[in-house]
Structures are given as C-alpha cells and as structure tokens.
Amino acid sequence: MTDVVSLGSANVDRTRYLPADRIRDLETRYDWFPAAGETVRIDCSPDLPTLEAERYENVVGGKGANQAVAAARAGAEAAFFGCVGADEAEFGVLETLADRGVDVDHVAIVADRETGKAYVFVDDAGESWIAIVGGANDAVDGAYVDRHVERIRTADAVLLQNEIPVTAADRLLERLEDEPTRPTVVFNPAPAEGAGPLCSRSAVDIVVVNETEHAALEEELAAFDGTMVRTQGADDVVATGAVEYQVTPPVVEPVDTTGAGDAFCGYLAALVGAGAGLERALEAATVAGSLATEAEGVQHAIPDRETVEKVLERRPGDG
Template identity: 60%
Template structure:
C-alpha cells in the first residue's frame, strides 16, 4: 500500500451555524475575524457566542488531511502534538478509528489546539485557530521521526505548526538523493513565504483567497500550483495547465473541503497517479464532502468517489 505521512496540526473543532448577517456582524466587531473561506490564527477568545452553541469535533488541517489520505486508499500516518486534554475529546482514538496511524503523536503540557468555525446557510465557512499544542511541534520532534518521513511516498504539510519546523525539515530533505513528494497547503498564509521558496516542495494547493494573498510568491514557485475555486474549475498549473470541473452538489458545510482535496491528492500521488488524474479524484472527494456537516465525518470513501466518476480515472 502507498504511504502518506502528514506532519501538521490537530485541533478540537468548535463549530457554530449562524446566518450570514450574524457572521457579518462578527466580522465588523472583531478586527481579527477571518474573511469568507479564510483561516486565520488568533490568540483572542470569542465571548459573543456561548459555549453550548458550539458543536465539538476533531479537526485541524493536518489530521483532516491524514484522515482523507486514509479514506483515499493510502497507509496514512499523522505526526504532530496533542495536549494533556486529548482524552477529554478522544482525539487520538478518533483518528485511529478513522484509519490513521497515531503511534508517534506526542503529548505537550498545554491544551490541544482549538479551531472556531462559523458556517452560514450556504455552507461557507470562516475559521479562527488557537495553536495550543500544535506550537510544540518542533525540529527535535521531527528529527526523531525523520526516517518515517523520508521513506514516505508523499509528505503533506500545512501552516498550522511552526514554519521554522517545516523549513528545517524541507532543508534536510533537500539533501536526500530521493525522498517523498511534498505537498504543501500554505494555510494560514501568514508567515508561510519561506516555505514557498524551498525547492523540496513539489506541489502547492491553495484556494482563491490564499492564491490572492500569495500570488507573487506562487508566480516564482518552480513546482505545480493547484488552485481550488469552489464550484468553479480546479486549475492545475505545472508544465501545462489542466482543469477539473467539480461535480454539481448541494453544499451544506464547506469546512474541511480543502483538506479532503489535499489528502486525496496525496493518496493518489502516492499510488502513482499523475497530478492531473489525482486532481480528478481529489475534486470529486472534496465536492462530496461539502454535502455533510463537519470536517472529518464528511470525508467520503474511495468507493463513493469512484462511483461519482463517469469514467475510469486516468493514470
């Protein structure tokens, strides 16, 4: 079986469903509040909404992508750090039940990361994250698990752990004669610029908001850029341009759709598919995921994705 290793974040997702008007009020009231489709870091605690109005689940871009890679047919390992409260939320047992290997996840003396997710009636999401234990994923931790990363077929990275940790990893991988295909989802976009300059990164996946924020750096990037654009065509820009038209769906919650795309893309690249063929399946998987509430619980199986394909996917 192909092998995908995700080095990244795991959060307790706290989701609330509000009207677009209510969310616009929050946007105007809090300077740090994210834009539609955006993920931002914050150290602020939102007091305008009571705790009981949030639904708790397991998320974080890293763990979401690891679960999606497992659903996409890969042997999926997650490397990251949880807090001492992880058993309160069943973080590791939930990931294991969803097919992810978590035997090397560390426990830090702080709370597990949190994500506050606001979803409107059209399924659009606004996400603010508090790093918590994710900030403890340091170079020493990665060094302890370097061989597992180096021997993977694909390594998935995001920007919810320290940039310095990922930069150290990428620089070390650059010294290898062979290593994993590295897929970077540079979200949140703040401070991620140094990673886009690393030659070890093979594929960058961004949505339109992220593309606009990073356009200058992406134009200088030597690898493949994949732009997800909601209901519009996904654009794969490498040696040539390739477009994928998403299937028509009735979205309920777009939270985590980008992570589903990245995890499926990684799993299919690890299985030896071309970037275009991998994007076909990843687009279908991400679209299906928007029809169900939540991030990880909405990730479709490979069989469900293949059933949506009108023809056999290209290699």
Template identity: 40%
Template sequence: MISQTSPASHRTGSLTVVGSINADLFVHTARHPHPGETLLGSGGEVLAGGKGANQAVAAALQGAHVTFVGAVGDDAYTQPALRYLESAGVDLTHVVRFKDTTTGLAVCTVSDDGENTIIVIPGANAYVDATYVTAHTAAITEADIVLLQGEIPADGFQAAINAASNTRVIVNLAPVVEVDRDALLKADPIIANEHEAGLILEQLGSPATSDDPHDLAQALLDAGFASVVLTLGARGALVADAEGLTDIATPHVTPVDTTGAGDAFAGALCAQLLTGAELADAARHASRVGAQATLTHGAQPSYPDRDAELPHV
C-alpha cells in the same frame, strides 16, 4: 507517544503528514455576524479537525498508508481530536501527548448557506517546531510523499522539508504564513486557493498582477514551483505544470457545510498520486471527494472512504 495498530487494508504508497491536530468547536447561525453584532446560534458540538489531521484522515480513507507527525495536549479536547485519525488507521506513533498543555482548538461558525469562518488556537501544535520535527525524521525520510500545511511553526515546516530531501513534498500553505522561500519552492505541487495564491506570490516577492486563476497559476510556476494546483470551490480546480494548464471540473452539489472540503481535496490528491496517477487525474478524483465532503456537517466526519459513491461532474 500514541500507538495505533488498526490500519485500513488495501493501501498503496506511504504518506507522512507533518501538521496540526485540532478539536473543532462548531457554532451554527443563519448568517455571519457583522463586527460588533451579536446573533443567536446553535450547535456547540466538538468534532475532530486541524488541517494536518483533516488531510491525513482524507488520504487514509482514500487508501493511503498515512503516518502523522504532530502533537496534542492532555485536556478534554484530546480524544475528540484523535477520534477519526484512530478510526481511519493513521499511524500515530509520532504524535506526542504533552502534559499540562491544551490540544489545538478551532472555533468554526457555519452559516445557513454553508459558508464558514474559523479562528484557530494552536495549543500543542506550537510544539511542532524544528527540534520536535528533527526528533521524528525517520517518519519523513521513509515516506513516498510528505504533506505540509501552515498550522505549525515555520521552523518545523522548514525542518520537515529539509528532512524530505529525497522525498516528494506537497504543500498546502494554509494559512499562508511566512516560511523559508527555498523550502516553500520544494513543493510539487503547491496547493492553494485563489486568495492564498496571491499571498504566496507576495511572500515570494512576485505580487500578482491579475486575479484570473490561469494567470495566478502561471505566476506561481514562473516563481519557481514545479507544479501548482489551485482549488476554485464550485468552479473546480486548475492544474499547472510543465505540460501546461488544465482546468478540472467539479460536481455540482448543494453544500451543507464547506468546512474541511479543501483538506479532503488535498488528502485525496495525495492518495491518488501514491497510486501512480498523473496530477490532473488525481485532481479530478480529489474534486469529487471534496464535493462529497460538503454534503455533511463537519470536516473529518464528512469524508468518504474509497468505497463511497462520489458525485459525478
């Protein structure tokens, strides 16, 4: 296991992230290629990534005490993948380094307009299954919030939720993979973009009848979620719960790279909830953190700490 002994100060609440750790290989190009087309690009730099790691770093930088449950390999990508988790003070006691295994790798292509496409190779993340998660149950039961994504095996996802029976669970099911219905419905909130929301509704057997964000959010509530946060990119976000639907504005910025902006939002949302913030207020802050994250290349290197001056709506 990997030890980490330099947590950031002034933190409130505890968050355990059960998720993926990747190295991100970045390629920059004027536009995304069409099928069968070859384009010249630039870059080739390797940065830290993985949706789980991204969200953990974002939350830690925003003041949460974060513990990570995950896995890495023992290849050249391992140290770049761990760099920001370590510097942000995330507790890596429950991260195991597997011999003769590759660390998760994401190949990210970023166009000049800031849009990205990503292909993920799971590597060691595939080991974060039910057996692995069960062996690290203490990190889950001791947390105030447990945060999950869709980049670990489905049985590991379910084991984490089972272990969090008395703990608030937040899920950003990205990518949208097939998971146990009852486990998924424990999410409070479920965080999704519009495309993911439609896929989640299909998985739950309640296909969307409208692509309007308000209708999607209400459909997710009707499907059984206690609360919903839809991320809408430049249009902000939408919070839905028993109190109704609340539109969340986002700052108007000119993005340089949108990679990991949604993860910055998710991590910042959790950090705010740990301070006692209401869901809508947490989403307002998270939208500013997410906007800030688009102003610099890369995912984790772009995340602001709690002292950063964030863009205003």
C-alpha cells in the same frame, strides 16, 4: 499500499452554525475575524458574545489530522505526526484518528499545553470562517522533526500545512532536500500568513491554494517552480506548472465547506503517492473535495474511495 505522512496540526473544532447576518456582524465587530473561506491564527481563545439560536459542536479537526484522514479514506496507509495536549483524551483526539484509519504512534503528548483549538463559523449557505489557537501544535519544532525524519522520508507522499510553526515545516523541507530519493511533498499554505518562504523550498513539489491564499501569496507563487493547484469553490480547479490541467467539480448542494480543502489535499497526496498521473489525481481530489461539502463537519464528511470512483465513472468523457 501507498504510504502518506501528514506533519501538521490536530485541533478540537468548536463549530458554530449561524445565520449569515450573524457572521457578518462578527466580521464587522472583531478585527481578528477571518474572511469567508479563510483560516487565521489568533493568540488566544476569543471572548465571544452569547449567540442565540446557534448550534454548537466539538469535533476532532486540524488541517494536519484532517488531511491524514482524507488520505486514509483515499486508500492510503496514513500517518499523522504532530503534538496534542494532555487534554486530548477528554475529546478523544487520538482515539478518533486511529478509528478513522490513521497511525498516531508518533504523536507527542505535551503535558503543559492544551490541544489546539479551531473556532469554526458556518453560515446557512455552507460557507466557513476559521480562527485557530495553536496550543500544543506550537510545540512541533525542529527537534521533533529530527526525531522522526527517518520515518517521514520513507513515505511516498508528505502533506504539510501552516498550522504548526513555520520553522518546523522548514526544517523538514531542509532535511528532505538533502535526500537522494524523497517523498512527493504537497504543501497547503493555510493559514497563508508567514507561509511564503516555504514555497521557495525545492522539496515542495505541489502547492494547493484556495482563492484567499492565492491572493495573499501571489508574489511567492509566481516564483514557485513546481505545480500550483488553485481551487476555486464551485468553479474549475486549475493546475499550472510543467503541465496544465483544468478540472470541473461535480454539481453539489453544499451544507458545510469547512473540510473541502483538506479532503482535496489528502486525496491528491494519496493518488500522486500511488503513482497516478497528476490529471487523474486532480479529478479524484476534486470530486472528494466537492462531496465533502454535502455533510456538516469535516473528517466524517470525507467520502471513501469507492464513492469517489463511482462519481468519476459517471462524469462526462470518463470511461
């Protein structure tokens, strides 16, 4: 079975479902508030007004954890590496990930920090705005990477994001550069702030960005010599580099776009790690990301491999 490792964040997502005009008001009122489709890092939990008629949920999330779940749904043997707080049992963070097929044996529990938080706002068209507070995710450091690099380097594929300190991700990439054989590294620079230097690391094989991240990292991505994959919502996914592909997403009726990118990245890593060609991996990842928008939430909305394959079989030109 394909072995996929995700080094990254685990969060408790505080998700609010609000009318679009309420979210536009928050954008205007708060300087820290993200743009549509953007993830931003903030220093502490925001002091928000009482928002009438909102629906509110606490669910397990974090890009690192989400992408590990997506890899597991794609059929890989998936492991998550990162840190959670002493409060993780209150929210069932590790239990939930284990139930969803992810190995959490190497996750560190940090006694003096809370588990990371994400404040997720979803409008009535399914668009999302995300602000994260690092919490225990900020305890992932070079020493943690060094303790686990022997296990990580044996994987077929590694998923990296930017919700843990850049120094930790950079340390892993530095260590992998020294390996005669190493995993395929899929890097999703979200949030985009501070992620640019990682794109210059030779151990990064594939960078996956959405439109907001692409605009923020345009200069660094222009110099990147691996494969860049650009997702564009309902528009075509475009891959550029040594080979170029364009994949049209299936038509869906989005309810919540929050986890689309994580579903995409997890599937992409699982299939590339399994030796599938890039075009085939992109097709499956595109379908998975699209289908993930048809239900609210993130991890439980990620489709399984059988569902994705059925959609692929029905696509024009397939089979």
